[in-house]
Amino acid sequence: MTKLAVGWVSKRAAAVPGSVFTLMNAAVAQARAAGHSIIDLSIGSSDQSPPAVALEAIRQATLDPLANRYPLFSDTAPLRHAAARYMDRRFGVTLDPETQVLPLIGAQEGLAHLLLATTDPGDTLLLPDPCYPPYLGAAAVAGLRVHTLPLRPEHDFLPVLDDVPAALSPRALLLNYPNNPTSAVASLNFFRAAAGWCKARGTLLIHDHPYAELSYAAAEAADVAPSALQADVSGRFAGLVELHSLSKSHHMGGYRVGFAVGDAEVIAALGRVKGAVDFHPWLGIQAAASAALATVPAGLEVFQSRRDALVPALHALGWQAEWPQASMYVWARPLDGQGRGVRDSVAYAVRAARQTGVALAPGRAFGENGEGYVRFALVQPPELLLEAVQRLAGVDLVEERL
Ligand SMILES: Cc1ncc(COP(=O)(O)O)c(C=O)c1O
Structure with missing residues (x-):
């Protein structure tokens, strides 16, 4: 044969x-x-366990035949608004839910498509080393060259951006704090400096923030797990995008839900790529995520x-x-x-x-x-x-x- x-x-x-x-x-x-x-x-x-209100939202959705349809962009409005309210409450960041927020099927999915939406094959991506392994896979799928930034204990596991060769024109920098795997945290001042560096180099700053709510001293969460968007007080977040996830902070890893926030142009490009690939999370999962985002993580x-x-x-x-x-x-x-x-x-x-x-x-x-x-x-x-x-x-x- x-x-x-x-x-x-x-x-x-x-x-x-x-x-x-x-x-x-x-x-x-x-x-x-x-x-x-x-x-x-x-x-x-x-x-x-996920928050009880999230589980109840799913139960309700299973009883509603209308929840079985393909979710259109307009159907994602409740989650986009819930995410915007969360960003405001938690980080003091004001977002337009129409243009600056997009639901994801988890941050991992979001990142892979974000790279496809904002880079072209052969572009350079700055990636921390060590990093969450799927970053390398997402970069390979997008056909990117990777320039690694060592995270060393002597620099508190923060990258030294001044070490990036001046001749390099990186298309994007990907950061993640609180960090997987090192657990290191980054201050708002660090993000301000990184955002300034990216602006000067014409580089997109992507912050992957799935551990936003996992700070041990809840009272200090604002200090140890800030949003990169806090670095831009203009409200436009030009060249800045952040990925959030319900997986860790709300114990919903298997539910596959998160959201992207930031630069409206980037969010629109991501929506365009995703439009060719998926139909947003199931409405019951979206309702669960909206309910969970209104709770204080337990x-x-x-x-x-x-x-x-x-x-x-x-x-x-x-x-x-x-x-x-x-x-x-x-x-x-x-x-x-x-x-x-x-x-x-x-x-x-x-x-x-x-x-x-x-x-x-x-x-x-x-x-x-x-x-x-x-x-x-x-x-x-x-x-x-x-x-x-x-x-x-x-x-x-x-x-x-x-
Ligand atoms: C840094 C980082 N980003 C993203 C993810 C995956 O997030 P999600 O479950 O929302 O796809 C993980 C999970 O371990 C992670 O550590």
Whole structure:
């Protein structure tokens, strides 16, 4: 028989990096087969419940036959208005819900289409390293050149924009604070400087802000998790766009909903690309998101109690661990008694998963500058986090000593 399906992979698809989580899944399966109970700390998927009002909105929508139709742009008005009210209440940012807000099927979808809407193949994208891995895939799909900006502890995991070569004309800069994976936060002054830098270079500033509500000290949220849009007091947000998500702050990861805010021209371009691809989230999900955005996010104390259990336990083990002010991660450097670190974080994480059933995200999965680190997602109760640390204490950091 003639083989039909040969060579159908586009250069674009082939350029999308594979995921090390496939390796991790295999290691976890081996651990399970060997009889270990699994403590999965590898993925930042909240284990808390969405707000009750969001669930009720979905229940109501299932009873309404009109909610089953394709959602048109005009049908997204309630969510666009709810998002604008949220931005005003939370950040003091005033938006026109008609032109400066657009619902998304999650920030991940939004970013991939935003790059298609605002860049052309061959343009340069400035990306932090380490970063949320789908950024690299989205850049590959859009055919972009990536120039990485190292995030180093000596600079509080903030990029040094002055290090970007003057000859480079980056089309866009992508930032994310509170940061995945490092948990670092950025001040409004940092965003003001970044916005000024982008304006001077003719670069679009994209801020991915899914951890906006995950600041441990709620009273300080305005300081540790500002909106990049606060950097522009003109209300036009020229060259500025921000992606929000209900996944983390409202525990609705599987519902796939978020929104983009900012420069009306950028929002219109994003809407145009999305118009060729999707029909907005289901109306029930939109209603749930609108209801959730009107609530004060709950569940933060849960993440805080987990952080407070995990970080001292890692320190007691002799590891370096940042003490996060926000996000749902702990970014840690495993160290042995002689202060020697892990040279191959992927090999270490696979070994740890196989030997103990504890699944972590290896630092290198997030970029070269993540090497030597592992990321813990605070998605299990404190007692399981402590159990995980106890099990990890028995894993050799350097493979040669196995
Ligand atoms: C930085 C960052 N952006 C985006 C996302 C995905 O957001 P969403 O679920 O809204 O697609 C994540 C999820 O881990 C993330 O860490």
